[in-house]
Amino acid sequence: MRQSLAILILLFSFHMLLAQDIPTYKFTDLERKISKESAEKTLVLNFWATWCAPCIKELPYFESLHQEGEDLDVKVLLVSLDMAKDKAEKFVEKKQLQSEVVYLDEVDFNAWINKISPDWSGAIPATLFVKPGGKQMFYEGQFTKEELYDKVKSFSYQND
């Protein structure tokens, strides 16, 4: 009995190790993260949520962008706007997402949407591209893989 309990505890702690812990961010944390991550590479920041069907459809393209990040010189950051963080965590674990994910814990949307882009209506999915030097490009809507790659390439390689 004691032994099986020990195994259970072991299994449980192993599970905890595997389970993706997503950090909780306030908007100011996200702003800091954006400037840090875009200092040397093009940052691709995608706003998503587990309940958003078009977001889930395009996630694999961001994952593949993340995997090819080294070659393309991009960093992918997925910002979850889920209502509860554990929903996002379970999803990340189930789908074995490899890109970095953060949870944005803000209830007052109107306070920060325009700071990401004045062009953003508030609908998701939405994606922000930020280049070293601070140049930004915003896109609202769902990408196909080709569209996402085209956007990244044309944005990163375009001369300022």
Add this chain to the structure above:
Amino acid sequence: MKWYYVIISVLALGIGLSASIMRESGYQVGDYATDFSLESVNGEMVSLADYEEAKGFIVVFTCNTCPYAKMYEQRIIKLHKAYAEQGYPVVAINPNCPERSPGDSMSEMQNRSKNKNYPFAYLQDKSQETSRTYGATNTPQVYLLNKEEKGKLKIAYIGTIDNNYKDATKADVHYVQDAVDALIAGEKIPQTKTKAIGCTIKWKMT
């Protein structure tokens, strides 16, 4: 003969472009809204002109399926209960294409409206023309209309309901409420445009 075609195609392009630009931008605060005739969950066709006594409208683009719309559902009911008698009823419009979002079909709308005792008209924008004309982008989204002389409907506010989507009791700025109160008192609306995260409208596949 050729120049003739060139002129025609340039004109056609121009008309096409301006139509698409108008379609993209939708209404801004201060614009006049057009009326519509949309089918309600009761099977009647409803227009804003039907509400002769109304001083204006709290038009809410909302739906059955969006988690944010559900979180704001009770707040929308409360708005109607607070303001319908004062002349500003809620008129809810479901903009989603039921083929793309089966949970937003007319029969699902009827179920939801019945189960949740909607005290307001819940309308389906089948052609999505009204939602396009208004420039609705996500659910839930409010367009507050104020009736002027000759029944013209001026847009007084566009945006979200309050500043805490998770917990209504913790919201400390109530944009729509403040805007309607200002209209009733004949005062200036403190904030006429806000934004919120919401579910993208499920437009018909073209």
